[in-house]
Amino acid sequence: MSDSPAVQVSGLTKRYESGETSVDALKGIDLTIERGDFVAVMGPSGSGKSTLMHILGALETYSEGSVAIDGKEIGGMNEEELTLLRRDSIGFIFQFFNLLPTMTAEENVMLPSMVAGEKTSALKPRSAELLELVGLSDRAKHLPSQLSGGEQQRVSVARSLMRNPALLLADEPTGNLDSKNGAAVLDMLRDVQQKAGHTIMMVTHDAVAASRAGRVVFLRDGLIAGEVAGGDSNRIIEFFAGLEQAA
Amino acid sequence: MIRSLAWRSVSARKGRAVLNGLGIVLGVALFFSVLSLSQTIVSTFDELFSSVYGDTDLAVSAGANGQGTLNESLLPKIQKVDGVSVAVPSVGTTMVLIRNGTAEPSQKDQVFVSGVRPGDPDLAGAKTVSGADDLVGDQLQLDASFAENNKIKVGDTVKFATSTGVRPLKISGLFQIGSGVNFGGQGFAAMDMKYAREYFDIPRGFSEIDVKVASGRSVAAVSKEIEAIVPAGIQVNTPSDIADEINSQIQGFNIILYFFAAMSLFVGGFLILNSFNMTVAQRLREIGMLRTLGASRKLIRRMILLEALILGALGALLGVAIGLLLTRLMVWLVSNVGFPIGTITYPPVAFIVAPILGVGATVLGALRPAIRASRIPPIQAVLVEHRSQPLRLGRRLTVGSVLTVVGLLGVFTLAASSDTPLPIILAGVFGVIFLFSGVIMIGPVVVPMLVRGMAWPLRRLTPVEGRIAADNARANPTRTASTASGLMIGVALVAAIGSIGSSFIGTISDDLDKELKTDFTIQPRGAQGGPQAAIAESALDQVRALPAAGPATGVKTLFVADGVAKNQAVYAIDPATHEQFATPEYSPGAVPDVNAALARDSLTLPAFFAKQKKLAVGDTLALEGPRGSKRLKVAALVKGNSAEASSIVMSLDNFDALYGGTGFSQILAIAKTPEQRGALGEQIDTLLKNNYPAFQSLSNEQVKQRIKDQTNQVFAIFYVIMAVAILVSLLGVVNTLLMSVLERTREIGLLRAIGSSRWQIRRMIVSESLLITAAGSALGLVVGMALGWAFVRGIASGETHAEFHPPVAVIVTVAILSVVAGILAAIPPARRAAKMNVIDALSYE
Ligand SMILES: Nc1ncnc2c1ncn2[C@@H]1O[C@H](COP(=O)(O)OP(=O)(O)OP(=O)(O)O)[C@@H](O)[C@H]1O
């Protein structure tokens, strides 16, 4: 198991049907993400980025193909198994943070394990460690409303790591932040990947953000249109421009 | 334009509209059925009196329910009065149909039998349906609907339990009175007075003399003339006087019914208020937008009120339809309590008043939200977040507490007053309204604290769900508090009624324990209304002769108009053995040996009665009865709740000299030794079964149980009404939770994304629901018991002994039901929350 890739997708299609009309959001995706990879997903609006992410996060069903997360096929899983998969193997970071307003930063970080039925007292050391990692040790007892947007997103990064998931999914995590705060969150994700060895897949529209990743995968029209290595934002911008022209 | 906006708003939020509408439907249905119920009771009595009295213009009787005795010498005197066309005497009692060998204490088996003289005209105007028209020997003329119910035909010989034992009576004919309504099941019968006297042990006197006034003469004038020649204390009434008197007694019952029905409409209006407040908050942006487009405040206000009007009108219509059904349930309940019920009558006014009140409650409930909506500034259209005004908790707490205390004082005043003029009734009604308003005001302060306390066990059970639910319930204290307050009102009224009931039962039971030394009480089987059967005096000797019997005695009771008070109970005891059977609680200042005084020329008075009439120990009372007159001295005043504490008590000898004696009302018996109690009970039962099946013996426990049962039966109808009010308030809980789910769509989505199962989400909603219902119920129980306590204290401040007993059964029931209700109310919102698509929830704005 430990040598299976974090994500193994092949021939993945997704068709949204609503009455007469149907939309093919994904038309046959083959994608492997190794453990410890940091993959950015880019593409024009409507290309299927969020759809792919939702399927990988076990939030959405798919039509054909196969998807394995952490070596586990999710195709045949029932509702309960999917819940456990989300709980134990996947961490989410959202554009709108989605912190519970009545819980402190510390409690929000612990939430995934609380949901899993673990005792709060046993979770304190781990959440303190994570808050330290995201540089918010002194804000542990603050409510989300007492934190800035960047700080809130850092709390949600810490939360996504709480259960040490095999896969971190981030949908435009910087979309709602200014560039300085956005950069801080990206630095943190990179730290998490490089120091702790987490696997990350991040959807973004921002080439600079994407350049922090190791791999940048491009989607167009429900298909993978190409891939470049991270690091150089200019190359990414070029590739992207090419894509949009072709579209 | 506003009409279509209002209409669209109703149909766009169909779920909400249905909930609100349902609240109004229930309120209107309840009000409608209460109006119909009271009309049905009133018209049943009217019909009863007009059919039983037929052509009778005046009824001469001694005491209520024909329980007194008239001297026979009165008949010729009345016949001689100028203007009297006919005067017809009768004797009356009750017998019980023997079914399967025994007599049951059921109203349906009772027959009011009247002994009349053959040849006298029939003033009741009964129509013979089959068999003989005239009385035949000692045979019985029976009312046809009773005969039909019990499959009795002319010529049958039917066994009845009478004062003197079981009597097989042959049926000579069937008659119909009035339109043949069934008065709660009991029957009517007539037989020759000569035999009635023998079979029912009524050797002397008449129960009633019915008079027909000569045509052309004024009934009132003749009534005056008869009154002038009969002894004081004898009543001369027209049938409508009697009906009016009974109606005025029913009126008290009706006022309570109206009050409760009004409370449930109030809860309905409150539901609307909360719901519209939520809608307005939800539609801030939409309303702000309308204002930027140039909509005036007036238009916004009218749009909301029109929405309420549409809702109210639809609800009211459906409410009347449901009310028609609910009436049947109420009528059934009331007939169970023993009210005679004829055909159900729907008063025309109910079809108008109930819907109008429903629409009124809806529009009134929507008034404040409408005004609030109209004050929304156009800027709200562009603001992302609306900052709600901070609550002025301090002021709420002060004003609310003052209202609460004033309200309790009002209730106290009502209870403390011995009679009930309008201002006192208003003090009570406004007391209740003030109390509830006060509690509603302090709700947003108290409810979050309650929620916090209640959350503790939930958080032990389900740490995350319980925690989030508690947070959510406290996040919007005003909304949670007003939702809980709706429930509080219903529960409080239930708890108040329950407190009054349990205090009443508890006080009487305690007093019985203290004052009643007898082991068994022998009395007529469950007779209600109508003349009570008396037990032949010979039965006492038979009881005394039983092997396990110790001392036994007979007592007599009678309701008389004694010239001092109307309908005063007189209770006759044997002074020689009185001590052995009762220890009445005498007020200080009684003569040293009350029983010795009673044996001579004294009586005792209820303390409250003496106070009312300004009588004291040593005063002399001149009493006149059908058989003679006496001057008796007051030897003592009696407190407590025993029969003696509410009656004029005198010796059997004095009683017979005044009122003429028939049999005993009750026989009291004590076992030879306490160990022989069980044996005595069995021996008495056997004796009664064989010789006097019209009577039953009750142990002290059974006496207490009976008081309990009867009280609970009467209270059942109040509980049903309040159950509807509580149902309405639960709709409010559903409403608030649906709103809560809607507002927390994103949070729910997040919880699902990080691995919460659908069950966890459901549990979270159920927890929030439980917190609201538990807070509402707890508050309601406290407020209701405070209300009941104020009432009981008020009563106790007079001469009546009353002590507060907490309604344990009600508390337990409410606690259990509030959990059940909390779960049920959470079903629709929990369903919606669990079904939510995670992705939609996360992208929800
Ligand atoms: N629930 C749905 N029902 C029908 N069609 C959908 C649904 N969700 C997405 N689609 C369609 O699927 C396609 C891919 O959508 P997706 O949200 O994955 O795009 P995206 O790449 O995330 O776009 P963006 O950059 O704008 O977020 C689009 O054409 C979209 O309209």
Ligand SMILES: [Mg+2]
């Ligand atoms: Mg997207």
